[in-house]
Every structure is written in C-alpha cells, then in structure tokens.
Amino acid sequence: MPATAPLRSRKAQIDRTATALFRARGFAATSMRELATELGLEAGSLYSHIKSKEEILHRVCFGLAEEFFAGFAAATADASVPVAGQLRQAIEGHVRVLTRDSAASAVFLHEWRHLSEPARTEFLALRDRYEASFRELIQRGIAAGELHAPDAAFAALTLLASLNWLPAWYKPDGKLTPDEIAHRLAEQLLGGLLVNA
16 A cells, blocks of 8 residues: 555656646647656656556546536436526536646647547547537526527537636636636526526
8 A cells, every 4th residue: 555655646746747738838749758857757767657648648638527527417416406507507517627727627628639549539529428418408498498598509519618718817826716716607607598687
C-alpha cells in the first residue's frame, strides 16, 4: 500500500502538469521532453510512469465525460421533480464539472481532436449521447408544457455551447463562486425556455 500511494500521486502530478501544458500550448505543440523538463525529470524516467502524452489526453477526456454523465444522471434521477427543475440541475451540474478543473475542461473541449482511433470515435459517440440527453430532456419539458422551444435540438446545442464557453473566461479566484456562476447561468439560460417566464 505505501509503495503505490507515491506512484498514484506522481501520476496525478504528471496529469496536472501535462493538462496545464496542453491548455497553454495545445496538445500537438507539447512534447514529452517539455513535460519531463516541467516536472524536473529525465525524459526516459517519464516513460516509466506513462506510455505517451495521448494516455494523459485519454484520461482527461474520458474522465470528464464520466463526470458530465454522472452529473446529468444525478440531476434527472428524481422523476417527481418537474422537467424544468431537472434541466436547471443538469445545467448547474455541467457548470460544476467545468469549474472543478478549468484546465482539464479546456483540454476536454478543444484537444479531443488529437485522440487517435478508436478513442476519437468513442469520444464523439459519448459527446453525441450527452447532447441527446439534454435534447430529450428539453423535448420532455416541451411535451409537458413546462418549456417552450420551436426546436429542442437547437435549444440543447445553444445551451451547451453557452455553457462550454465557461473555461475561456472562468477564473477560480474571481468574484463569483462556481455555485453562484451555476445559478446565474441556469437563470439566464432557462429564462428563454420556461413557459410564462
């Protein structure tokens, strides 16, 4: 047990450092040598911890995808909550995932293109499934008379595009907490969808 804990923390440190570099320079422009230098390691010893920089990109992209799905599942778990309430919780959950680690969020949103096959196709399928979850929730809200939108697909894409701009401007040390941002974004975005808003 004691031997594996430092290995796990070293891998987490590598992931954090690589993610910051991927965000700052882009995945393609970040080399393993540069990552090793940033970590104070020899390039050769970095390979004893990870096989490639894509391994880290894979972990970031698929790890955040899991968090987004878990947040959506939690938001929609209670069928007694009106659809508009579930959508509010789903928006707030999405914001909380994005703000938990803004560097990882930016990498997730922009650097997934560098995943090689079959991971890239698998990632796109997850993204499509997540978007479909929002679309279906909005469609249910329209059918229930709680939400108004001429096109549920357009509404879902607009909503997610608005939320996914967050890592470009969010500052962890800014004036608003993640919960305050989540609440304000939910208010703003739901305003155009709620019936009798």
